[in-house]
Amino acid sequence: MTGSLVLKGVRKTYGNVVALEGIDLEIPAGQVLGLIGQNGSGKSTLLKILAGLTVPDEGQIVLDGQQVVLASAAAASRYGIGMVHQEQSLIPNLTVAENIFLDKPHPAKRTGIYRWAALNKAAQEQLHKISVELPTRALVEDLRFAERQQVELAKVLAIEELVDRPPIILFDEPTSVLTPEEIKLLFKQINRLRGNATIVFVSHRLEEVLEISDRIVVMTDGRKVAERDAGSVDRNELYELMVGRQRVTELRSDRQPAAPAFTPVLKLEKVSSGQHFRNVDFELRRGEILGVAGVLGSGAEEVCRAVFGAERIDAGKIMLDGKAVAPRNPRTAVRQGIGYLPADRRAEGMLPSRSLFENAVLTFGLDYGWRSLVLRRGKERPVALEWMKRLKVKMHTPFAPISSLSGGNQQKTVLAKWLMAKRLKVLLLDHPSRGLDPGARDDLFAVIRQQASNGLSIVFVGDTISELLELSDRIVVMRDGEITAHFDLAAGAMPKEEEVVAAMV
Amino acid sequence: MGNALDSTLIAAIGRSRSGMVRGLGPLAVLLALVAISAVIAPGVIEADSLVSFLSDAAPIIALVIGGTLPILAGSIDLSVAGVASLTGVLVVTLNPIFGPWTSIVVVLIAMAFGATQGLLHSWLQLPSFIVTLGTLSMLSGLALLLSNATAEPIPDDDFFVTYLSGSTAEIPNTVIALIVIIAVLGLLLRYLRLGRDIYALGTGERAAIMSAVNVVAVRTTIFAITAGCASVAGLFLISITAFSSPTLAGNLLLLSIVGVVLGGTAISGGVGGLFPAVVGGLITSWLRIMTVIIGVQPTAQNIVFGLTALVAVALTTDRSKLGIIK
Numbered sequence: 039m040t041g042s043l044v045l046k047g048v049r050k051t052y053g054n055v056v057a058l059e060g061i062d063l064e065i066p067a068g069q070v071l072g073l074i075g076q077n078g079s080g081k082s083t084l085l086k087i088l089a090g091l092t093v094p095d096e097g098q099i100v101l102d103g104q105q106v107v108l109a110s111a112a113a114a115s116r117y118g119i120g121m122v123h124q125e126q127s128l129i130p131n132l133t134v135a136e137n138i139f140l141d142k143p144h145p146a147k148r149t150g151i152y153r154w155a156a157l158n159k160a161a162q163e164q165l166h167k168i169s170v171e172l173p174t175r176a177l178v179e180d181l182r183f184a185e186r187q188q189v190e191l192a193k194v195l196a197i198e199e200l201v202d203r204p205p206i207i208l209f210d211e212p213t214s215v216l217t218p219e220e221i222k223l224l225f226k227q228i229n230r231l232r233g234n235a236t237i238v239f240v241s242h243r244l245e246e247v248l249e250i251s252d253r254i255v256v257m258t259d260g261r262k263v264a265e266r267d268a269g270s271v272d273r274n275e276l277y278e279l280m281v282g283r284q285r286v287t288e289l290r291s292d293r294q295p296a297a298p299a300f301t302p303v304l305k306l307e308k309v310s311s312g313q314h315f316r317n318v319d320f321e322l323r324r325g326e327i328l329g330v331a332g333v334l335g336s337g338a339e340e341v342c343r344a345v346f347g348a349e350r351i352d353a354g355k356i357m358l359d360g361k362a363v364a365p366r367n368p369r370t371a372v373r374q375g376i377g378y379l380p381a382d383r384r385a386e387g388m389l390p391s392r393s394l395f396e397n398a399v400l401t402f403g404l405d406y407g408w409r410s411l412v413l414r415r416g417k418e419r420p421v422a423l424e425w426m427k428r429l430k431v432k433m434h435t436p437f438a439p440i441s442s443l444s445g446g447n448q449q450k451t452v453l454a455k456w457l458m459a460k461r462l463k464v465l466l467l468d469h470p471s472r473g474l475d476p477g478a479r480d481d482l483f484a485v486i487r488q489q490a491s492n493g494l495s496i497v498f499v500g501d502t503i504s505e506l507l508e509l510s511d512r513i514v515v516m517r518d519g520e521i522t523a524h525f526d527l528a529a530g531a532m533p534k535e536e537e538v539v540a541a542m543v
Numbered sequence: 544m545g546n547a548l549d550s551t552l553i554a555a556i557g558r559s560r561s562g563m564v565r566g567l568g569p570l571a572v573l574l575a576l577v578a579i580s581a582v583i584a585p586g587v588i589e590a591d592s593l594v595s596f597l598s599d600a601a602p603i604i605a606l607v608i609g610g611t612l613p614i615l616a617g618s619i620d621l622s623v624a625g626v627a628s629l630t631g632v633l634v635v636t637l638n639p640i641f642g643p644w645t646s647i648v649v650v651l652i653a654m655a656f657g658a659t660q661g662l663l664h665s666w667l668q669l670p671s672f673i674v675t676l677g678t679l680s681m682l683s684g685l686a687l688l689l690s691n692a693t694a695e696p697i698p699d700d701d702f703f704v705t706y707l708s709g710s711t712a713e714i715p716n717t718v719i720a721l722i723v724i725i726a727v728l729g730l731l732l733r734y735l736r737l738g739r740d741i742y743a744l745g746t747g748e749r750a751a752i753m754s755a756v757n758v759v760a761v762r763t764t765i766f767a768i769t770a771g772c773a774s775v776a777g778l779f780l781i782s783i784t785a786f787s788s789p790t791l792a793g794n795l796l797l798l799s800i801v802g803v804v805l806g807g808t809a810i811s812g813g814v815g816g817l818f819p820a821v822v823g824g825l826i827t828s829w830l831r832i833m834t835v836i837i838g839v840q841p842t843a844q845n846i847v848f849g850l851t852a853l854v855a856v857a858l859t860t861d862r863s864k865l866g867i868i869k
Contacts (some may be wrong), residue, residue: 348753372755386753389746391813400743401754404736412734455754 048097072251078444090114120194135161309354329510446478604824607802609772617812625682630777631787657770745812
């Protein structure tokens with residue numbers, strides 16, 4: 039049958055690290071294959087091989103019974119294979135139409151001279167195919183994230199017309215930054231494609247994989263450890279297959295609720311910031327975890343950034359321990375005891391080519407120095423190492439560049455940087471679990487809970503509602519820059535997910 | 544688990560010298576160049592020649608060290624040659640006012656100028672390339688203006704220049720001064736937060752800002768140090784020539800950047816260091832000797848150095864991170 043894809047004995051190494059080993063995989067045409075595994079389990083490498091971004095050291099790729107070599111993304115797209123990237127592959131300063139046809143020949147640009155009208159019309163057709171209305175002349179950088187992903191999807195699906203076989207579409211964690219509504223829309227697209235295209239779907243959210251896939255492949259340490267029909271497996275079994283241990287959810291009641299009646303550590307009074315949010319009020323008590331729910335554009339992220347001094351504040355008051363503070367920049371915020379784990383880890387959280395140590399001690403190294411002036415590596419390094427150990431960072435040596443680790447371990451190291459502080463009062467977590475597998479996420483959350491019990495106050499902008507319900511003592515919900523709902527979980531008012539969603543959209 | 548932690552720590556201490564190992568490539572190049580020269584002209588490796596080589600190399604090494612710091616932090620300082628030339632002129636012009644202390648005052652003026660330039664660049668967010676290209680032109684112009692475009696003898700009462708022109712136990716005092724500068728900078732970079740922040744800025748400025756790195760203070764400090772090094776390089780030059788010429792260091796800008804690159808410091812920032820800068824400075828100086836040995840006429844030297852710069856960049860660029868080249 040055409041459109042079927044078979045991998046035989048695929049192996050790939052990077053230096054001494056074996057990324058993939060003996061992968062045999064068969065993806066029948068028209069099916070949706072869910073691919074799950076922890077960070078560093080080889081999923082991304084496997085997708086890269088299929089997308090022609092890297093070449094396996096050993097093994098074969100067989101398409102419709104014929105062995106093929108996918109030496110480049112262009113080669114892959116000639117065979118009808120396209121990938122929707124996790125970190126989008128669009129060129130921001132080109133238009134939507136240019137991006138959609140960037141990697142494909144099209145009559146409207148055959149001679150190298152653009153015929154804009156024809157190109158825009160063709161792009162419009164591609165967007166209509168997925169029922170999306172977007173201006174084709176707009177620059178991609180002016181679009182919102184979810185809109186860009188729709189352009190990316192249209193770009194990949196335009197491959198359909200290039201080949202006479204059903205296309206193979208690879209989705210690399212497409213849902214991690216989408217709102218529940220947008221996820222529904224994406225799933226509608228995938229369901230529309232089901233039967234006409236072969237789909238590989240990677241996600242860390244097991245519920246999603248269960249919902250959308252026909253079959254599910256579990257990977258661990260570069261090997262395929264299980265393959266199941268989606269109907270015959272449940273979330274807990276997948277978790278166990280993937281992490282290798284049973285899921286232990288710390289019950290909410292295990293945690294001592296924060297001591298009430300103290301002056302709040304952090305208090306926001308009618309804080310506004312331009313377009314981002316207006317009149318935000320909330321209080322954060324010592325040792326409390328305050329969850330902030332909100333879709334992209336709701337202002338949840340921006341509130342965190344404003345408290346950290348990374349976003350301008352136009353009106354309102356921020357009080358820390360009862361005293362008004364005005365963090366003008368991250369440095370003043372840090373001096374007052376505020377830390378921030380950014381959502382954009384790569385650009386704002388870490389120094390990619392520097393070592394784990396250097397990343398961990400960057401901000402608070404001098405807290406362990408001589409008179410806050412002279413660094414003492416002998417004092418700071420054991421502390422950094424201890425935090426990495428408690429966060430279960432998987433590494434060969436703390437002198438390796440942080441970029442050599444998987445996303446989850448990078449995030450843990452970035453968190454270690456903040457936990458090294460001796461006088462941290464408030465830690466703002468902006469989508470801390472983005473791109474993390476469930477195992478790494480649980481490691482991270484366990485330490486966060488523990489720190490809260492030790493008295494650290496935490497603001498937590500969550501990726502999903504279930505994780506917000508799992509971790510927070512209280513939840514505020516934001517929509518269009520304003521707080522729309524407030525749930526006090528510690529007081530026993532456990533809201534249903536639907537109630538939170540209702541306040542979000 | 545406790546054992547694993549200890550062994551990691553031990554491994555960690557062992558690994559902390561890996562930075563030096565990376566610097567050994569350029570060092571091997573240096574030794575190879577010296578060996579080749581020794582075969583062609585055995586005289587160059589006699590003790591006398593080496594001593595005079597070091598005193599010739601001192602100004603270039605000082606310029607390379609100064610030029611390396613901003614590049615490590617993701618900026619660039621093109622004004623170093625202008626600072627060095629103007630230093631020579633100022634030592635003459637300001638002598639009536641400051642007497643024997645003139646050269647020290649000039650170095651301090653240079654550092655104040657560098658700090659201002661760093662502040663302009665980081666606080667007003669002006670690209671360092673343009674800021675320092677502008678000041679290079681201004682400084683060179685000022686040097687010509689103040690000296691009426693003529694070379695003048697250095698007043699012999701200037702105590703620091705007089706010291707530099709002498710030698711202690713056969714070792715030129717310029718070399719001693721250079722070693723002191725290297726040692727002090729090395730200690731500063733290793734034991735102050737500054738060293739770490741420089742690499743952080745060169746690797747990812749946004750992440751550095753979000754990690755509470757004081758960008759303005761770091762850049763201001765670096766540019767002050769750089770101008771200080773450039774000014775000392777100017778003093779080294781006039782202590783050798785005993786004359787101040789407004790175009791004294793004019794042709795040293797290219798050489799200093801060649802030196803930065805030859806030492807293995809990446810022009811894109813974040814990779815390199817003090818040791819690479821010293822090696823790079825030595826290689827560049829030795830290349831000057833080699834052009835003489837193999838008989839390149841002085842007028843054609845710049846062609847050779849321009850070519851060397853291209854080859855050096857081609858050899859030292861880390862293509863494993865290939866992607867965006869600007």
